[in-house]
Amino acid sequence: MLTFDEGVLLQYVTINAWHPIDRDWWATGEGRPRGLATVAALRSGEPLILEHLAGQQRSRVVTCLTAAGPLALPAENSSRRELWNNWASDENAAISFLVLQLELQKRIGRQDRVPPSQIVGEPIVRLVDPAEYRAEVEITAPDNRATKLTASPLPRTPGAAGSPPRGDDTVVPLQALYRDTWEPGIYTVALTRQDGTRELSLVACNVPPEESRLAVASNEELLRPLADATHIEIRAVDSEDWLQVEAPGNELRTPLLWGLLALLLLELYMAYRFSHHPVPLKRPATV
Numbered sequence: 001m002l003t004f005d006e007g008v009l010l011q012y013v014t015i016n017a018w019h020p021i022d023r024d025w026w027a028t029g030e031g032r033p034r035g036l037a038t039v040a041a042l043r044s045g046e047p048l049i050l051e052h053l054a055g056q057q058r059s060r061v062v063t064c065l066t067a068a069g070p071l072a073l074p075a076e077n078s079s080r081r082e083l084w085n086n087w088a089s090d091e092n093a094a095i096s097f098l099v100l101q102l103e104l105q106k107r108i109g110r111q112d113r114v115p116p117s118q119i120v121g122e123p124i125v126r127l128v129d130p131a132e133y134r135a136e137v138e139i140t141a142p143d144n145r146a147t148k149l150t151a152s153p154l155p156r157t158p159g160a161a162g163s164p165p166r167g168d169d170t171v172v173p174l175q176a177l178y179r180d181t182w183e184p185g186i187y188t189v190a191l192t193r194q195d196g197t198r199e200l201s202l203v204a205c206n207v208p209p210e211e212s213r214l215a216v217a218s219n220e221e222l223l224r225p226l227a228d229a230t231h232i233e234i235r236a237v238d239s240e241d242w243l244q245v246e247a248p249g250n251e252l253r254t255p256l257l258w259g260l261l262a263l264l265l266l267e268l269y270m271a272y273r274f275s276h277h278p279v280p281l282k283r284p285a286t287v
Contacts (some may be wrong), residue, residue, distance in 0.1 A: 004208045005164060012086075012090060012092040012093040012095075012096070013082070013085065013087050013090075014085060014086050014090075015042060015048065015066055015085045015092045015097060016073065016082050016083060016085060017066065017073055017082075017084045017085075018042075018046075018048060018065045018066040018279070019065040019066070019069075019082070019284040020046060020065075021046065021047055021065070026047070030186055031052075032127075033052045034053070034194070035050070035052050035053040036050060036052040037050065037052070037132070038050060038089065039062065039104075040052050040100075043156060046063070046179075047065065048065050048066060049063070049064050049065065050062070050063045050065070051063070051107070051108070055124065060108040061102055061108075062107075062108055063269070064233070066084050066085050067083075067084035067085060068087075068088070069088050070083050070084075070086075070088050071083065071084045071236065072084075072088040074096055091110075094109070094132055096098060104153075114187065115201075115202035115203055116202075116203055116204070117203075117204040117205070117206045118181075118203065118205055118206070119205070119206060119207075119208055120181055120182055120183070120184050120205045120207055120208075121158075121181060121182055122181060122204065122205070123177050123178060123179045123181065124139065124177075124181060124187060124189065124203055125176070125177055125178075126151070126176045126189055126191070127154075127173050127174070128151040128175070128176060128177055128191065129173060129174075129175040130172075130173070130174055131194075131210075132172075132193060132194060133153045133175065133192060133193055133194065133199075133261045134191075134192045135148075135150050135152075135174055136148060136150060136151075136192055137149045137150070137151055137176040137189065137190070138190040138192060139178045139188065139189050140187065140188040140190070141180070141183060141184025141185070141192070142183055142184070142187065143183065143185075147173070147178065147180070149176045149177070151174035151175055151176040151177060152173075152174060153172045153173075153174055154172060154173055154174070154175050181205045183205070184205055184206055184207050185204075185205060186200075186202055186203070186204055186205075187202070187203045187204075187205060188200055188202055189203060194218055202268055219234050222234060
């Protein structure tokens, strides 16, 4: 039985085999990688799924100490071979197996790769350090339309708080301003370093959330643009009186059916009247 650190109990999962961790080493913590944590543990408290941070990017690495699929154990003095676990094979336990994969994906996903977001119509502003980057900036819209900009020096206000000191050796940062952000989607900003390499960053432009908060229109507001139209009726959702209204064309349906029946009877009569009928032979009179 597994217990997640969030307190979720996986009562249908049975672990028959795993790679155990030395208890003394785990208790003392000597030589343990920094950031090593337990994601899932057995009911006895032994770790089953671990995670740690690796590399300069501090990437999350998840280690599962049991099989991730229905892997069979080697048979020992028995013809019946057991599985490492029933996580992916048992009908009840397999439900939590998919949930675990989704939760792990959210856990190890890098949040620093989520592009910053803003509202459509807001300009994209980039500050460019001329000591590291060139003044040319290229922005690609969601429709793959590329626009090249030239960053211009920021105006310096003498004596303003936070403004760089005046001097000939002061490096004034450059600013690139892109205003055509009316199309929602992902915009790509490309900066070029002094050595010619390109550096890309993403900006997500979303529609205002107020557009999804729709208000319910009244009957008067619905009928106002339809003032010139006729035979328009608005019924409430719970109205049932329209079910008793006869459908259009009911007044002609009955005469048409009777006329069709009369036409069929006339066709049968004409077919009988003008068809060939054999005449019975007369028997000769006997004397």
